[in-house]
Amino acid sequence: xxxxxxxxxxxxxxxxxxxxxxxxxxxxxxxxxxxxxxxxxxxxxxxxxxxxxxxxxxxxxxxxxxxxxxxxxxxxxxxxxxxxxxxxxxxxxxxxxxxxxxxxxxxxxxxxxxxxxxxxxxxxxxxxxxxxxxxxxxxxxxxxxxxxxxxxxxxxxxxxxxxxxxxxxxxxxxxxxxxxxxxxxxxxxxxxxxxxx
Amino acid sequence: xxxxxxxxxxxxxxxxxxxxxxxxxxxxxxxxxxxxxxxxxxxxxxxxxxxxxxxxxxxxxxxxxxxxxxxxxxxxxxxxxxxxxxxxxxxxxxxxxxxxxxxxxxxxxxxxxxxxxxxxxxxxxxxxxxxxxxxxxxxxxxxxxxxxxxxxxxxxxxxxxxxxxxxxxxxxxxxxxxxxxxxxxxxxxxxxxxxxxxxxxxxxxxxxxxxxxxxxxxxxxxxxxxxxxxxxxxxxxxxxxxxxxxxxxxxxxxx
Numbered sequence: 001x002x003x004x005x006x007x008x009x010x011x012x013x014x015x016x017x018x019x020x021x022x023x024x025x026x027x028x029x030x031x032x033x034x035x036x037x038x039x040x041x042x043x044x045x046x047x048x049x050x051x052x053x054x055x056x057x058x059x060x061x062x063x064x065x066x067x068x069x070x071x072x073x074x075x076x077x078x079x080x081x082x083x084x085x086x087x088x089x090x091x092x093x094x095x096x097x098x099x100x101x102x103x104x105x106x107x108x109x110x111x112x113x114x115x116x117x118x119x120x121x122x123x124x125x126x127x128x129x130x131x132x133x134x135x136x137x138x139x140x141x142x143x144x145x146x147x148x149x150x151x152x153x154x155x156x157x158x159x160x161x162x163x164x165x166x167x168x169x170x171x172x173x174x175x176x177x178x179x180x181x182x183x184x185x186x187x188x189x190x191x192x193x194x195x196x197x
Numbered sequence: 198x199x200x201x202x203x204x205x206x207x208x209x210x211x212x213x214x215x216x217x218x219x220x221x222x223x224x225x226x227x228x229x230x231x232x233x234x235x236x237x238x239x240x241x242x243x244x245x246x247x248x249x250x251x252x253x254x255x256x257x258x259x260x261x262x263x264x265x266x267x268x269x270x271x272x273x274x275x276x277x278x279x280x281x282x283x284x285x286x287x288x289x290x291x292x293x294x295x296x297x298x299x300x301x302x303x304x305x306x307x308x309x310x311x312x313x314x315x316x317x318x319x320x321x322x323x324x325x326x327x328x329x330x331x332x333x334x335x336x337x338x339x340x341x342x343x344x345x346x347x348x349x350x351x352x353x354x355x356x357x358x359x360x361x362x363x364x365x366x367x368x369x370x371x372x373x374x375x376x377x378x379x380x381x382x383x384x385x386x387x388x389x390x391x392x393x394x395x396x397x398x399x400x401x402x403x404x405x406x407x408x409x410x411x412x413x414x415x416x417x418x419x420x421x422x423x424x425x426x427x428x429x430x431x432x433x434x435x436x437x438x439x440x441x442x443x444x445x446x447x448x449x450x451x452x
Contacts, residue, residue: 052354069355070352072348089366
């Protein structure tokens, strides 16, 4: 499997140094788990991967040439749009309405398809954000705590659906739960605290 | 009834309240006994029925409505366009800031008198209506664009959502409530200012001219009847416009 190299990147906000010559390897076509306590630079690294921030120095893979998909830490749904429309907003026209509906049904949102996002519970919103990310076109998918707020039974089903949908794809999974990582068949761990020190 | 719907009902006009105030009006008019000072509501309605049967009534309404609504729509169009430019280019916002502030602070009467020098009376209400509406539209829409959720915009950037969808589903849904509230304020204001301009400029065949004539000949029933007409048109124009806008907003929420 080929890899994407992040080499010697530095990033600072004013006097706060987030990364100083930080390097890590992302394995393409596999699930990479990103570990790190709050304040370890996880969000900054993800933002750089998604092209929302630039490193001050160092070498990043050519993410601008790649299609990125993401489940953000916050759901980032359009509140007035229905669950269905939130997904439709980002997917290619080639993705049919039936595919969108089937995916929403598969994660237990059959009843919520036409409901505005603002009327959905936290767990439901999370699943809409996940379906949106999974149905979008991507070379790399960033999943920032995608199963947060789901009850155990739903989580089990959603993880199994996500693992199947991302098989063979480059995934960056942020989680604090080793079980989630195992069930997502993660093979590589990037521990920010170890790598930064 | 839940708390939201009861809250919505608060502040709305109730039939009993209208009847009570009409009763007070009728009582005071009866006590005074002089139509020239205060005409009774019944006399106003009767005069209105007479006016409705004349062609001048309808042509006057058409005349004023086309001009005031014209000014409103023109101001809406330019207000929205300029707010987009101002959002995009800081220098443009800085350029517009002094005139917008000046328009906001200047009394309508000053504008009417000043512009009468350059503008023909028949176009005065278009211009005055425009002047009153433009700053409200511009300021509110600009505020709406600025309030667009940055996190949603980042989401759209990551997913490479096309510009058209971004505008329609992200920007518009955030801006429309601001636009709606601007319309609600500006629609009533455009009528008040437009008619005031007509009363000063006296374009022939306008509602403003009818009001002026009524005042000149101390024809109080006419004055009240025309005032009632202005209120009804202004309220209905606002209601119909906002209903159409709400329908459009609802349609925008479907993909």
